[in-house]
Amino acid sequence: MLNKLEGSFFRYKGGLRPYVAAILYCQLAYFGGVVLILSSNPIWMIIGTLFLTHGMLIAAYLIHDCGHNALFKSPHHNAFIGSALNWLTGGCYGCYQDLRIKHMMHHMHNADIIEFNYRDYLARHPIQRKLVEILEWFYIPAIEVIMHGILIIAPFVCEHKKDQRLRAAAVIVVRFSLLLTLFLYSPIAYACYLLAYMMFLTILRFMDAFQHNYDIVMRHDNKPDLMMHRGGHEYEQTHTFSNPISINNPWLNLFTLNFGYHNAHHARPTTPWYELPNLHQSLYGNETNFIVPFRQQLSSFHKNRVIRVMGDESEIHGNHFAQRLQKGEAVGINGVSFLTPF
Known part of the structure; x- marks a missing residue:
């Protein structure tokens, strides 16, 4: 059933799990962060501030993928998610289009x-x-x-x-x-x-x-x-x-949804965030003059x-x-x- 859902709505095979996980994470980080800053406990408020920051950040980079229609087959679906996430980033005063x-x-x-x-x-x-x-x-x-x-x-x-x-x-x-x-x-x-x-x-x-x-x-x-x-x-x-947080520890780049692999992104702009490290490696290998x-x-x-x-x-x-x-x-x-x- 998941494969059918993925094939019907998502632009790329294998996109359902990473995108759903990223969307759920940014919602949890954002609204969980709000709950924590309302706790009046200094430690939880600090943790909540950090989670709130990262929730907004992931939302922003998901909007970027929506803008390239990288999530869904339908531009309408991409626009819907992008517009909704823009409320979390505070960019909703401007139109998504x-x-x-x-x-x-x-x-x-x-x-x-x-x-x-x-x-x-x-x-x-x-x-x-x-x-x-x-x-x-x-x-x-x-x-x-x-x-x-x-x-x-x-x-x-x-x-x-x-x-x-x-x-x-x-x-x-x-x-x-x-x-x-x-x-x-x-x-x-x-x-x-x-x-x-x-x-x-x-x-x-x-x-x-x-x-x-x-x-x-x-x-x-x-x-x-x-x-x-x-x-x-x-x-x-x-x-x-390209400004990845780390080449040797690529998992660290998940902090910004791999946005640092920017040459790869400009080479193929519709590539989803989770494929950018592989695309970077296939296109540039160990070349570092633009890193x-x-x-x-x-x-x-x-x-x-x-x-x-x-x-x-x-x-x-x-x-x-x-x-x-x-x-x-x-x-x-x-x-x-x-x-x-x-």
């Missing part, structure tokens, strides 16, 4: 597609820039908070998103009511949730920061025809980098957390980005999460 379209454009055009260039804004507002840089120095992911905040206000200030205003208002009422209820019930539990969310955003941006040195391209009024493709497969692979060592990534992420606010354009147009990655000196990029389609 916008999220998916933007990410498909990232693959199609080999570029980081944006509608709001926070760098230009901060360049014109030095006081706000200084505040953001101070927050980033303290490891508060201010840029990601800004990008998520834009999702909330975009339908009310952008004419091309005005059809989403009623939906956005409903989501705001529901989520803000839940957050207010949590705060009134237990300010400490509310603080635990905020901490979990900040850690979640930090892990996402840590994984995103060095996976590409693509051009940043403005998406003009939802018109994909105004953008140019940045190059073929060779360009894509030479501007893409970002974990310690070097930690070093780059730490040392350049303030510089990364505005970025280093030379890393996009120069040929030294890979060398900087290997030395732990790369600046990388912020504000390109697939969860913020703006």
Whole structure:
């Protein structure tokens, strides 16, 4: 019966168990974490904060697979699960289809597609820039908070998103009511949730920061025809980098659902998360010139957390980005999460 169910609904043979396990785990981690932070026991609240963080993280990477229609045969089923999981990540203020379209454009055009260039804004507002840089120095992911905040206000200030205003208002009422209820019930539990969310955003941006040195391209009024493709497969692979947590202990990469095998993902984007290690091995073997060592990534992420606010354009147009990655000196990029389609 399981084989029949798998064959009827899941895109790939063998997909039922790993995907059901991942979905169940992220639900258990998220809602179990909520229960633990409400316990008023300091130890359980710490454990709950960690589980809550990881539940959101797994939900995010499952959304990524949904966006590529890697779970189910039906795009409708993928969209349903992706939209539901997006409530756990806090990205539900934006539409799932916008999220998916933007990410498909990232693959199609080999570029980081944006509608709001926070760098230009901060360049014109030095006081706000200084505040953001101070927050980033303290490891508060201010840029990601800004990008998520834009999702909330975009339908009310952008004419091309005005059809989403009623939906956005409903989501705001529901989520803000839940957050207010949590705060009134237990300010400490509310603080635990905020901490979990900040850690979640930090892990996402840590994984995103060095996976590409693509051009940043403005998406003009939802018109994909105004953008140019940045190059073929060779360009894509030479501007893409893999950052697995560990090569020698691949089970550690389950922490991010194998998202670090990024060259393999870009080589075959519809490959499900559980097949990426095998695909990586079959395509690249022991080749390591595009692998970002974990310690070097930690070093780059730490040392350049303030510089990364505005970025280093030379890393996009120069040929030294890979060398900087290997030395732990790369600046990388912020504000390109697939969860913020703006």
